[in-house]
Amino acid sequence: MTEFLQATVYGVLQGGLLALVAVGFSLVWGVMNVVNLSHGAFVILGAYVGWMMHDRFGLDPLLGMLVAASVLFVIGYAVQRFLVNLVINGPIFITLLLTFGLSLIIIQAMNVGFTANYRSIHTGYASNSIALGEVHIPLGRLVAFAIAVVVTLLLVALVTRTRTGISILATGMDRGAARLMGIRARHVYALTFGIAAAMAAIAGTMVGTVGTFNPAAAGSYTLLSFVIAVLGGLGNMYGALVGGIVIGLVEAWAGLYLPGTWMNAIAFLVLILVLIARPSGLLGRAFYASRVEV
């Protein structure tokens, strides 16, 4: 029983971290219909910024992640404004290819700039844990989970309470109508991409705080975001959180009760079954017009 509880706690917390990684990916896909294959590279780039802040200036990752988010926001905004916007009206494949090329460039640049050494952001507390009887709750992951929830709530608040957010939503629902209302779609798209990149940077900093990273890890974070975004359902701001926790739990339980490495196979089986039964994901909506909801 202790083992089950421990695995469950860990699975939920791990799920929060995964959700944090995926939430920006889900936003970009939901609003702009862009599958951003360079998302994982943004996560790692954010981790490097957070790491440098800590390594050079001794900045705690909880503050460092704000710096990382700002830096990545600027990069993300520029990438969308001057690159992705050039082909945004094209089919999904085109943006897919473009972001694939972009990820190759970012990863190789990180390889050269930061070397392929494994990095980690040290804190005195991230690896400590709170013991509740036999069950341990790791502090770093708890923080990451809390941040995932806060970021999700902030995102919801942003898109429902602010003018900018509403214009993002509106553009996602119907760009033509949004432009007629005087919304500058180019700017709004760039803003969305920037926000997503900033969230990737926050996720990256947390990944670096509780684990290790190097440029080669980028691909697996993209894949993970893909799975979580679809599992949770696009266009729902809580989708990534739900998808992440589901994946985290499935992996934790399957890892505990199944031999070998069947846990990944089970995670994908769950994904396929969910898709067949509910093609638009656990929380998603089936209609394109109401694709983005809160």
Next chain:
Amino acid sequence: MNSRSSALVATLAAATLVVAGCGSKGSGGGGGDSDQVVVGASMSLTGSLAREGQLTKEGYQLCQQKVNAQGGIDVGGTKKKLAIKYQDDTSEPDTAAQLVDQFNDKGIQLILSSYGSANTEAQAAVIERNGQVMVDSAGADDSIFQQGYKRTFAVLSPASEYAASIVKAIDELAKPRPKTIAFLSADDGFSKTGAQGGMAAARKAGFSVIPAEYFPEGSTDVSSSLTQVKGQQPDVIIGTVHLEEGVAIIKQAHELGVSPQGFGETVAPPTPDFATTLGKQAEGVLGSSQWTDTTKGSDKFFGDAKQYAADIQKAYGHAPDYHDAEASAACLALVMAIEKAGSTQPDAVRDALAKLDTTSFFGRIKFNSKGQNVYKPMSVIQIQHGKVVTVWPTASAEAKMVWPGNKS
């Protein structure tokens, strides 16, 4: 007709591209007739093994530098410079194998291996077919040596020794003597072979063994394996892993309150990244190493192990890693075999490698009929005060093993 004519254009363009790009016969060079000895090395410079590939490349580069600093290789009385040609295999075995074929086209028949067992195994098959010769610096999986290959020689100990050496060290030095040992392993061939070797050694030494829990290679979340193992309360946890999984075990064991008397891990602890990444948590972790700077022996190019360590520090600004050393040793074995053969012909070099018996900064090097380095012992190291310290075999130990090792 539009698509038809574009088909023609495309076919012609394709044919021209291929012909132009691949060049015609006779463009190859770098055989034995120039004033250079050209050696081919396919390296994992990008992709998942980029980190280890970079270390391997450092080892090869230092070797080239050292050999050429002494005027080069003495090939039958004339000194020739060593020139290692690098190609990036992007960490993929099929590309690594393809590159060996491409070297062969260019008349480059002496090869230094890529990093990792999968790459090396793919290369060894091609080497055998083409009649080239390869010295293997980092492909340790025993399966490479069970194929009956005659042209691949490995300077390093086989995978089955990695965890076994840690078990032997604990058996000899750990007091109070632990009773149960649990194994955690990544699911790639190299790690699995290592886990099996370790479990066999542990049973032989009379420990009670908790059979290996496997997790996916490259995973950074091993919590469920740890949770399972925790329930059985082992005295020692040994992980047969690579760096990222090794770091994850220590970090997550800490998070989950798994605290055995000690941890042992293959591959990860001796790499400089391990201690810097884990900080204080790395204290006391045992690791197995192909080489340490207390290894006995010396050679004319590198001097002894201490000298080698100083040279790596000077050239690359970090403490030497055994990945550096094994790469340099592979290069050294090849150079010595060429000198002994007095020729760069692959058959002659192969025969010279088969007969090679020499001391070096890497210890004594001599290959058996399978191409494995017979005298090569594994060392066991421990992280003490953030430094990698040799603790076993006791003859070359720098410090006593601290036990229980979970002082952090």
Next chain:
Amino acid sequence: MSQLREGARAEAAVPAPAVQPWWRRLAPWGLLALGVVAMLGLQSQIYTGQERTVSAIFMFIALAQGWNLIGGFTGYASFGQVAFFGIGGYTTAVAMVHWQASFWLSLAVSGVVAAIFGGVIGLPLLRLKGHYFAIATLGVAEGMREVVTNLPRLTGGGAGITIPTVGTKATTTYLGNDGFYWLFLGLAALALAISTLVSRNKFGFALRAINQDEDAAGALGINTTRAKVLAFALSGFVCGLVGAAYAFQQAVIYPARLFDVDITVLMVVMVVIGGAGTVVGPLVGAVALQFLSEYLRQNFTDAHIFILGLIIIVGVVLLPQGFVNYVVEARRTGDWSLLSNVRRYRL
């Protein structure tokens, strides 16, 4: 998806008269034969290792054609196409290692097994549209890799499986670089032939109709489910054959590579760069991309990935509809300007 429709529309814009002159009907076959002969001629001009490099180009021509059947013609973007490649490879490895089957038998069986697998998973998955189909197939491929990894007795697990190529255990003599050159050339030619046949007969038009508007296609009396599943199985067949040949060529295979998502991405990149929904597009894309990455790797050891990424980005921005579709459209409209290309999809 609309770009794929774009491509299909361009193709459809070329009127397909009921009776074509004989030379137009035979022209593609003549070209194919000519291409094969040219490649055989090329073989005598290159080194054995270059044969291997060119074989890899043939391999990707076949794979890209395979993906194009479902992704290009039908408009269902399979992101798990590598599953067929892996299943083909592992079927051959298991058959040759455990059941001592000859390679040729294993090759045929692999194609069939992959096709059946395509049919079986196609039935539920092809009900999904767009991204959902993409992610579901991706899940299948990733899941298959884990399944293969977790059956070590049969497949060797993560440690890989070795097909014996020498000695008494070898059931078929290793083909060598010459033999694999012919084999992969044959597979590329076969894939091109299948693609040509499909593009010119009723089945192909049914697939294009599905691509443009599936409901309308159904209303026209096309059994869309059957057509889609058949296209998926056919593309599985092609990729399964290629996987089988690849497995024998490598001799040692690992799940990580045989189900590598990068291989799927490469197929998609090649088809899209060349021109989706056409026969020539995937051919051009595969040749160009393979050749380019090989050239860059040999000449820019440290920066080749970086340059490749840049070229892909520039290519996508300037030629978003793919090379072949661009040429076809430009010839029709007389507008060769790349800038108007950029304008089309710009915000």
